Amino acid sequence: MKKLFLLVAALSFFVVGSANANQMNTGCGVGTIIFKDTKDQSTLIQVVAMTVNGTFMNTFGVTTGTSECKQPSKAVRNERLNEFVHANLDELARDISAGKGETLSTVAELMGVPAGDRDAFNSKLQANFQQIFPTPGVEYAHVVDTIVSVSNQG
Amino acid sequence: MRRRGARPFFFLPLLLLLFLLPLPSPAQPGTDGYLAELKESAARRGLEGDRYWDILLFYKPAAEGRKSLVDDPNFFLAPGGKRDPGAELAATLDAIFDNSLSPPARCRFPARYEWLKETLPIDPARLPAPECPELDNTLRSINPKSASLIFASGHMNAPASMFGHTFLRLDSAYESPLLSYAVNYAATINPKDGGIAYAFKGIFGYYPGYYSILPYYVKVREYAAMDQRDLWEYRTNLTEAEVRRMTLHILEMQGIYADYYFLDENCSYDLLFLLEAARPTVTLTDRHKGFFVAPIETLRSVLAEGLIDNVVFRPSAARKIRHKAEEAGEAEVALAKSLASGDATPSDVVEGPLTATGKIRVLDLASDFTNYLFLKREIPKDAYQERYLRILAARSTVAGPPPESRPLPVPAPPESGHLVSRASLAGGARDGHPFLEIAYRPAYHSLEDPAEGFNDGSQIVFSEAAVRWYPRDEKVRLQRLDLIDIVSLSPRDAFFRPVSWKVQTGFATRDFPGGVESLVYALNPGGGFAWKVPPLGIVSILAETDLAISGRYDRSFAFGMGGSAGIARQVSDRWGLLAQARYIYGVLGDREQGRRFTASLKVPFRLSRNRSLVLDGEHAEGPSVHVGTIRLTWNAHF
Numbered sequence: 001m002k003k004l005f006l007l008v009a010a011l012s013f014f015v016v017g018s019a020n021a022n023q024m025n026t027g028c029g030v031g032t033i034i035f036k037d038t039k040d041q042s043t044l045i046q047v048v049a050m051t052v053n054g055t056f057m058n059t060f061g062v063t064t065g066t067s068e069c070k071q072p073s074k075a076v077r078n079e080r081l082n083e084f085v086h087a088n089l090d091e092l093a094r095d096i097s098a099g100k101g102e103t104l105s106t107v108a109e110l111m112g113v114p115a116g117d118r119d120a121f122n123s124k125l126q127a128n129f130q131q132i133f134p135t136p137g138v139e140y141a142h143v144v145d146t147i148v149s150v151s152n153q154g
Numbered sequence: 155m156r157r158r159g160a161r162p163f164f165f166l167p168l169l170l171l172l173f174l175l176p177l178p179s180p181a182q183p184g185t186d187g188y189l190a191e192l193k194e195s196a197a198r199r200g201l202e203g204d205r206y207w208d209i210l211l212f213y214k215p216a217a218e219g220r221k222s223l224v225d226d227p228n229f230f231l232a233p234g235g236k237r238d239p240g241a242e243l244a245a246t247l248d249a250i251f252d253n254s255l256s257p258p259a260r261c262r263f264p265a266r267y268e269w270l271k272e273t274l275p276i277d278p279a280r281l282p283a284p285e286c287p288e289l290d291n292t293l294r295s296i297n298p299k300s301a302s303l304i305f306a307s308g309h310m311n312a313p314a315s316m317f318g319h320t321f322l323r324l325d326s327a328y329e330s331p332l333l334s335y336a337v338n339y340a341a342t343i344n345p346k347d348g349g350i351a352y353a354f355k356g357i358f359g360y361y362p363g364y365y366s367i368l369p370y371y372v373k374v375r376e377y378a379a380m381d382q383r384d385l386w387e388y389r390t391n392l393t394e395a396e397v398r399r400m401t402l403h404i405l406e407m408q409g410i411y412a413d414y415y416f417l418d419e420n421c422s423y424d425l426l427f428l429l430e431a432a433r434p435t436v437t438l439t440d441r442h443k444g445f446f447v448a449p450i451e452t453l454r455s456v457l458a459e460g461l462i463d464n465v466v467f468r469p470s471a472a473r474k475i476r477h478k479a480e481e482a483g484e485a486e487v488a489l490a491k492s493l494a495s496g497d498a499t500p501s502d503v504v505e506g507p508l509t510a511t512g513k514i515r516v517l518d519l520a521s522d523f524t525n526y527l528f529l530k531r532e533i534p535k536d537a538y539q540e541r542y543l544r545i546l547a548a549r550s551t552v553a554g555p556p557p558e559s560r561p562l563p564v565p566a567p568p569e570s571g572h573l574v575s576r577a578s579l580a581g582g583a584r585d586g587h588p589f590l591e592i593a594y595r596p597a598y599h600s601l602e603d604p605a606e607g608f609n610d611g612s613q614i615v616f617s618e619a620a621v622r623w624y625p626r627d628e629k630v631r632l633q634r635l636d637l638i639d640i641v642s643l644s645p646r647d648a649f650f651r652p653v654s655w656k657v658q659t660g661f662a663t664r665d666f667p668g669g670v671e672s673l674v675y676a677l678n679p680g681g682g683f684a685w686k687v688p689p690l691g692i693v694s695i696l697a698e699t700d701l702a703i704s705g706r707y708d709r710s711f712a713f714g715m716g717g718s719a720g721i722a723r724q725v726s727d728r729w730g731l732l733a734q735a736r737y738i739y740g741v742l743g744d745r746e747q748g749r750r751f752t753a754s755l756k757v758p759f760r761l762s763r764n765r766s767l768v769l770d771g772e773h774a775e776g777p778s779v780h781v782g783t784i785r786l787t788w789n790a791h792f
Contacts, residue, residue: 030543031528031535084333088371090542094521097546098514099553106330129550136539 028069028139030089072144081110085147086140093133099126107147121151188280189251193244195274202240204273209430210266210403212412213239214439223419225362226410231259246270253282261286265403265431289405296335296367297326298401299394301432303425303462304336305386305453305568306377308609317598317614318449318568319377320422322429323370323387324401331387336373337404338366339424341414356416363414363424365407374468380529382472386567388453388462392432400432418442422449429456436461446597446616450568457569467564471529475522475649477562482515487648493520494527496541500548510552517549523649571607572764572791574598578620582785585669591633591785593620601641601732602758602768603789605724611643611654611684611692632673636660643694643722645686654684654694666706666747667778674704680718691723691731700738702748712748714738732756751775764791 066079066086085092088103095101099122113121125132125147132146201207208214212223222229222236230236232245246266249259260267261284270276302323322337341361355361377383392400412419426438436459442451456462469477479487486508492498493516503516521542528538580591595618599608615636622633637660644652657679664674680698687693700714718736725731733755740748754772761767768787774780 030539080333084371087369088332090525091371093543093546094525097521097549098518099550102330102332106328106332109328109330110333123553126550126553130547133543133546136536136543138543 028086028141029137030093030133032089066140070139070141072141072148078110081107082140082144084110085144089140089143092143093129096122096125096132097129099123111148111151113151124150124153189247192274192276193247196243196247196270197240201270201273202243206269206273206431206434207239207243209427209434210269211235211239211242212427223424224410224412226412229410231263250276250281253284257288258282258284258286260284261289263406264289265399265406268399268402292405293401296324296401298324298397299327300325301390301392301397301400302331302334303388303390303429303453303456304373305388305449306381307384307386307568308612309381309383319383320425320449320452321373322425324397324404325389332369332371332374334370336368336370337425337428338368338373339363339421340366341416341421342411356414359413359415359419361414362411363419363421364409364411365404365424367404377470378468379471379525382470384470384473384565385468387466387468388456389464389466390429390456390461391463392429392461396432400428403431404428417446418444420447420449422452423447426452426455429461433461444596448574448597450571451574454569465567467567469562471522471526472650474562475519475526476647478515478519478522479648481559482512482519484648486512486516487519490516490519490523491648493517493545494523494541496537500545504548504551513552514549517545517552521545521549526649566606568607570763572599572604574791576603576618576789576791578787578789580785580787582783584671584783585781587624587626589622589624591620591622591787593618593634593787595619595636600639601722602730602756602766602770603791604758604760604763604766605730606727606763610724611641611645611722613639613641615639617660631663631671632661633663634661636662643684643692643720645684645692647686653681654696655679655681656696656698662702664702664704664750665774665776665779665781669781670706672704672706674702674706676703677701682717690721692721694718694720694722696720698736698738700748700750707744707747709743711743712740712745713742714740714745714748714750728760730756730758730760732758746777749776750779765789 066082069086072082084106088106091101091103092107095104104122104125105118108118108121128146128150131150132143134142196202208220211229213220214223216237219237220239224230224236230242230245231249232238232241235242235245246259246263247270249255249263250267250270252259255262260281264286271278302325304321304323306319306321308318321339323331323334324337325331325334328334341356341363343356343361347355374385377385412424414420423439423442426442430436430438438452438455438459441455441458479490482490489498489503493500493503500517500520503513503520506513508516524533524538524542524545527533528535528542533541574597576593576595578591578593580593582589582591595615597616598614599612600615601611601613616638618634618636618639619632620634621630623630636658639658639660641656643654644650646652659677660675661673662676663671664676666672678698678700680696682694682696684692684694695717696719697717698715700716701711702713703711716736716738718734720734721731723731735753736751738748738750740746742748752772752774754770756768756770759767759769766789768789769785770787771782771784773782
């Protein structure tokens with residue numbers, strides 16, 4: 001009964017979430033950029049912020065930057081591509097594994113792959129997924145370099 | 155925050171003032187003559203009363219003259235610029251000729267400059283010609299060609315966010331919308347504030363609102379992946395020149411704040427100024443004069459002005475996962491879940507007996523769900539990296555395109571929903587005594603309202619008042635005054651385990667022994683679970699507490715605990731069904747009168763988008779209380 005009382009009281013005042021003790025995400029691989037713009041807030045604060053469409057910071061960010069990470073080899077001087085891959089690594093991995101998707105076609109567009117060659121480009125990357133994403137901690141620079149070299153192979 | 159009607163002649167005295175005041179000394183010798191000439195021309199043509207100047211400076215009619223909605227002193231070049239459009243115009247011209255400013259005025263306020271240059275016109279050859287490298291770089295990166303208005307639907311478990319949210323998207327020459335930029339207006343809140351301070355500050359303008367620019371993929375991740383909100387992308391027919399003008403205006407709003415008011419000067423309302431800056435012939439901001447501006451209403455204004463060509467639906471990650479799960483069936487869903495939890499390994503699936511299509515379905519679901527768990531911080535980063543990439547590596551070995559499946563059903567777009575204010579007329583009988591009732595509420599949606607365009611199982615009602623008249627004793631009484639009545643029923647399924655909850659507070663009529671009805675102040679929160687049970691609809695069970703305050707209670711209050719069970723079902727496009735049983739056991743205060751059982755049944759019938767009928771019956775049982783009520787209500791949304 002006491003437990004039920006506590007449960008009801010807790011739910012009543014809708015403390016739906018609480019602070020989460022997960023570590024801050026730092027680094028440059030898969031799963032690192034996701035929480036860059038959302039500081040470690042409790043769920044309640046986040047719900048509250050969402051409710052009134054509030055934010056915790058106001059950004060005028062036309063470029064997201066990649067400077068904190070290892071850069072791709074000098075051959076890849078496409079800053080827009082680098083930024084995009086850096087910021088969308090998780091989604092890109094998913095698309096390459098499936099051989100299709102919006103993130104993958106965005107990369108193809110940034111690399112200037114002609115529309116007629118996109119299917120071949122997609123299949124090539126899919127076939128070389130494990131070369132592009134060899135380890136859990138793989139960094140975006142390796143991903144960009146490998147995509148470029150794989151797509152240039154005959 | 156009322157904006158009053160325009161007063162066309164109010165600026166005459168200002169105009170006179172302009173001629174009488176000594177002009178500030180310009181910093182650039184040699185341009186005095188030209189500057190004075192331009193100022194004279196601007197004053198003669200009454201440019202400070204021009205609609206475009208109003209739009210760029212956010213001027214709206216005020217009690218006296220006009221006043222800008224922007225509160226940041228850095229936005230105004232004249233000391234009294236907030237309330238003096240003429241002085242601000244003169245100061246802007248001064249600044250354009252002022253070589254000593256850093257950054258130069260034409261780089262800092264490019265939309266003002268461009269407009270003045272074209273309208274007066276200004277001969278650029280006779281101006282100081284500063285370089286604006288930062289502005290040029292930003293413009294080059296954004297490369298604006300067209301624009302979209304994005305509507306983010308409400309969060310599935312936060313009915314207060316059910317109002318939705320709007321932001322703009324500047325589309326470039328790129329084909330992929332992920333390379334576009336999102337322009338958002340939002341309050342910058344202080345995370346140290348608690349819930350109540352937060353609500354107070356949000357409503358009464360104590361937080362500064364800023365525009366921001368971010369890559370669209372950041373917003374897609376924030377809304378569609380992290381918050382599980384669908385995005386509706388409305389492509390506008392703004393021309394490249396119009397979008398460029400709007401972009402210049404957005405850039406001059408960088409770092410400038412206006413006090414943010416959740417109810418009217420909010421995220422959606424302030425975006426309308428940007429669209430007016432793009433195409434000043436449309437009327438958007440002046441369509442919203444009420445005390446509450448809902449994002450959906452601003453979207454309707456933009457649609458009504460003919461600014462939208464077509465709409466693209468971008469489903470949330472949760473909606474995609476649910477759809478894929480429906481396609482996969484139970485066994486495959488179970489397998490996908492054990493991959494995401496790490497209990498099974500991807501190689502088991504690849505080497506297993508499933509067909510290639512089945513393997514693809516399982517692995518796709520598993521990777522989506524693993525990503526979702528990580529976003530919700532339910533698995534740590536190292537486990538996520540390892541698991542996610544192993545599932546994807548397995549997926550990449552099952553070649554061929556994903557299975558052709560039923561396309562994801564697109565829900566009714568938000569603008570197809572009913573309008574948000576509601577007036578009701580009802581007739582009925584309580585314990586055999588007939589009554590008439592009228593009710594009104596300014597916003598927003600209740601479970602018995604037509605569901606199209608709204609989230610299933612979500613209700614949010616603000617300040618609904620109902621007045622009842624009994625012909626028998628010729629008495630009119632306030633029946634109900636709901637301050638807030640929110641219900642969020644979020645069905646649980648194989649992947650998602652949300653909590654359902656409700657909170658209702660306000661004045662309510664309760665029954666007392668002897669057939670007495672009395673107004674009490676009540677606070678009734680609850681929490682629990684809901685499921686979709688196919689023939690029944692959404693079935694919910696909530697634990698509840700109930701606090702009622704009234705002089706009629708022993709010790710003036712009754713506090714009880716208990717629960718409710720309910721069914722909410724959309725029978726067809728027109729018919730619905732809502733059934734509920736609720737029992738509260740008195741715990742503190744007047745424990746006797748705190749005990750209550752109620753059972754109710756509501757049958758809504760949709761007549762049209764904004765008209766509906768609701769037949770409802772309720773039976774209440776308490777100590778010496780047995781009351782039955784039946785009622786037929788006609789609802790009109792407007």
